[in-house]
Amino acid sequence: MRLRRTKLYLPGNNPNMLLRGHLFNPDGVILDLEDAVAVSEKDAARILVRDVLRKGDFGNCEVTVRINAMDTDLWRSDIETVVPCGIDGIRIPKVENPKDIAIMDEALSHIESKAKMRVGKTLIFCLLETALGIWNAYDIAKASRRVAAICPGGEDLRADLKTTRSENSEELIGPRRIVVLAAHAAGVDALDTVYADITDDAGLRRETEWVKQLGFQGKSVIHPNQIPIIHDVFTPTDREIEQAKKIVEAAVEAAARGLGAVQVDGKMVDKPVVKRAEYTLQRAGLSAGGEK
Amino acid sequence: MAINAVGRDIPDSIPGYGDVKHFKGHDRRPPEGNRFGKRNRTAFNSRTDKTLPDIKAAISASGLKSGMTISFHHHLRNGDFVVNAVLDACAEMGIRDLVIFPTALFGVHKHLTRHIQSGVIRQIMGSVNGPIGQLASEGGMSVPVILRSHGGRPRAVTSGEVVIDVAFIAAPTSDKYGNLSGAVGKSACGSLGYAHSDAEYAQCVIAITDNLVPYPAPCIHIPQFFVDFVVVVNSIGDPAGIVSGTTRVTRDPMRLLIADNAAKLIEATPYFKNGISFQTGAGGISLAVAAYVREAMRERGIKGSFGLGGITEFFVDMMKEGLFERLLDVQSFDLAAVRSIGENPNHVEISADWYANPWNAGCAVNMLDTVVLGATEVDRDFNVNVNTEADGALLHGIGGHQDTAAGAQLTIITTPLLRGRIPCAVDSVYTVTTPGEVVDAIVTEFGVAINPRRQDLIDAAKEAGNVPLVTMDELIDKAHGFTGSMSPVETEERIIGVIEYRDGTVIDVVKQLKKK
Numbered sequence: 001m002r003l004r005r006t007k008l009y010l011p012g013n014n015p016n017m018l019l020r021g022h023l024f025n026p027d028g029v030i031l032d033l034e035d036a037v038a039v040s041e042k043d044a045a046r047i048l049v050r051d052v053l054r055k056g057d058f059g060n061c062e063v064t065v066r067i068n069a070m071d072t073d074l075w076r077s078d079i080e081t082v083v084p085c086g087i088d089g090i091r092i093p094k095v096e097n098p099k100d101i102a103i104m105d106e107a108l109s110h111i112e113s114k115a116k117m118r119v120g121k122t123l124i125f126c127l128l129e130t131a132l133g134i135w136n137a138y139d140i141a142k143a144s145r146r147v148a149a150i151c152p153g154g155e156d157l158r159a160d161l162k163t164t165r166s167e168n169s170e171e172l173i174g175p176r177r178i179v180v181l182a183a184h185a186a187g188v189d190a191l192d193t194v195y196a197d198i199t200d201d202a203g204l205r206r207e208t209e210w211v212k213q214l215g216f217q218g219k220s221v222i223h224p225n226q227i228p229i230i231h232d233v234f235t236p237t238d239r240e241i242e243q244a245k246k247i248v249e250a251a252v253e254a255a256a257r258g259l260g261a262v263q264v265d266g267k268m269v270d271k272p273v274v275k276r277a278e279y280t281l282q283r284a285g286l287s288a289g290g291e292k
Numbered sequence: 293m294a295i296n297a298v299g300r301d302i303p304d305s306i307p308g309y310g311d312v313k314h315f316k317g318h319d320r321r322p323p324e325g326n327r328f329g330k331r332n333r334t335a336f337n338s339r340t341d342k343t344l345p346d347i348k349a350a351i352s353a354s355g356l357k358s359g360m361t362i363s364f365h366h367h368l369r370n371g372d373f374v375v376n377a378v379l380d381a382c383a384e385m386g387i388r389d390l391v392i393f394p395t396a397l398f399g400v401h402k403h404l405t406r407h408i409q410s411g412v413i414r415q416i417m418g419s420v421n422g423p424i425g426q427l428a429s430e431g432g433m434s435v436p437v438i439l440r441s442h443g444g445r446p447r448a449v450t451s452g453e454v455v456i457d458v459a460f461i462a463a464p465t466s467d468k469y470g471n472l473s474g475a476v477g478k479s480a481c482g483s484l485g486y487a488h489s490d491a492e493y494a495q496c497v498i499a500i501t502d503n504l505v506p507y508p509a510p511c512i513h514i515p516q517f518f519v520d521f522v523v524v525v526n527s528i529g530d531p532a533g534i535v536s537g538t539t540r541v542t543r544d545p546m547r548l549l550i551a552d553n554a555a556k557l558i559e560a561t562p563y564f565k566n567g568i569s570f571q572t573g574a575g576g577i578s579l580a581v582a583a584y585v586r587e588a589m590r591e592r593g594i595k596g597s598f599g600l601g602g603i604t605e606f607f608v609d610m611m612k613e614g615l616f617e618r619l620l621d622v623q624s625f626d627l628a629a630v631r632s633i634g635e636n637p638n639h640v641e642i643s644a645d646w647y648a649n650p651w652n653a654g655c656a657v658n659m660l661d662t663v664v665l666g667a668t669e670v671d672r673d674f675n676v677n678v679n680t681e682a683d684g685a686l687l688h689g690i691g692g693h694q695d696t697a698a699g700a701q702l703t704i705i706t707t708p709l710l711r712g713r714i715p716c717a718v719d720s721v722y723t724v725t726t727p728g729e730v731v732d733a734i735v736t737e738f739g740v741a742i743n744p745r746r747q748d749l750i751d752a753a754k755e756a757g758n759v760p761l762v763t764m765d766e767l768i769d770k771a772h773g774f775t776g777s778m779s780p781v782e783t784e785e786r787i788i789g790v791i792e793y794r795d796g797t798v799i800d801v802v803k804q805l806k807k808k
Contacts, residue, residue: 016546223545
């Protein structure tokens, strides 16, 4: 399982951030060719991002590029430039229907085979920033095997919902729940949108705890200082890890002895509990067997 | 000509400087001779009031003449009115060809440019920042600037290498008999540490104050028996430029990342234990290192012995919390430090001689465990440049860089790998300020390079497991990979700046920039 607790946005026109973003140890970086870049700078940013990608130094980060939306005439140049650099995935803004994903899948396959890369290597992360996109979440997530995650939008989505930001983002409760449901039904990750107030550490922690409880696997990040807080929330505690190890070990032992029932500390443990324990160990960076 | 111990080709004699003592390595020049003795004088008890009506009257009384050397301290920093006022008075009185010997100059002293151009000032011995540095770098001064560290300067004074004819001491408080305090008054600056040697060794001492109090003054830092004359003026400085308000730890993620790497290194070393002593600057990265170290001291229950150098509210709070026993303060950076030095007997004012002079029976930096310093450039040999920028212009003083690096058990240089498109890790620094032999580690956002001389530190960092170790070669290659090669700085042959090591040898020179 790939950890996607944090995905740090790096403006595609800012060499300092592009070169250094991975040093803050997010699980992934998003080199942004869309909102961070003014229309007049799109070409320059694309070249800069390509050059940074060719240097290829991003530590252990999952490297994705947010391309321009598919209703612009920029997205094809974007993928033709960045996909041959061997990135892990692209992030598509304003996805509204599964047809777009099918078109993208085909375009990516074409570029990959031309570049003699494994076809299907480049993953797709879908930003659902409109009511229609949220409504079609499941179909979008299932539209291609490349889809790795779906993510609700923030401000764009609010605007499309004809509402505004409230203190606790109540207006996004419904869309977030739909995204979680659709993601898990489709077998992809649910990744939450950014927390915009970069100075409000307590607010970030509150929101992260809440979306984790809803079922999200991580959040997008717009400032490096947000990373440790989100990791802290999404990383299991030592106690949780110890308990999970016990459960998984008991399950392995029970399976080896051909027993159906698993016992931990004298109590019967159900299958879902074992599954959750395995997930806890995965989130802790430990494999299901408890080994590094 | 001789190639010195850091590989610099230095002439044996430099016009306007004189014969050169070549740098042979750290601690390789033993002290010579006796301390300097100033002239004897007396103030008979018929003269119980040393005040004079204005600066010009004091200049006349001091016997100051063209060609002499006058000194100043920099405790009023960018709020200082005194240096400009004294030089204005000298100009009006027709005094010329002065050597000015400040402990440092700031942006506010840009005003002196006119006095350099008109010949009132012939030479500067001290840091030259901003516009004056640019002027000197472009050949605007007839004699080279001489840069000394905070310890090298009192060494030059106490040894008699520099004789101060008149010391002008800005005093936030004075009484009529010349007892001076930095801790009280509307222009309070806290410690007067950098003024002590000048008070003690100058042939004549003039105090300039904007707060004359009845005899004897409170909280005396410089006593009456050093001071010849007292002048009262309306204001010696702008409080907003003298001390900052609250010092906040940065939220800049890159600085925090560098600071975090530095703190991890400190925690990994054997120096991180009860009794640790510590110095950092007041800059963004330094203060953030202090913040991380404070957190680690709390977590591991470690109590330090003393905080040294320029003191900030942050260190004051650490002492209040019991994380330091005492503060040894040569310079107070903010209001909290100024208040503390006036109130807390464990917050001790020290002179620059006490702080860092290598030629006394033991200065404070020798007792220092850890110091965190900055750099404009570092190189493969761990040499550090703090004096010149990438364009070759002389823009910064040495401060206590050489002294604390030489004294501390663990000297850490923090620097970003790049500033904009300019690499900070290079094959060879443009100017050597501090030799690599006294530098233990270079800490950047891309990792920590430990000097191979310190295998013990490399082992300790490896054992800790969380210090992102890299080699200096890797850092330099990475920086080069990002930026490519820089075009070399084009210079004339003429030397416009002489960088002394703290022992008075010449470690490097700065040449005049070619006109573009």
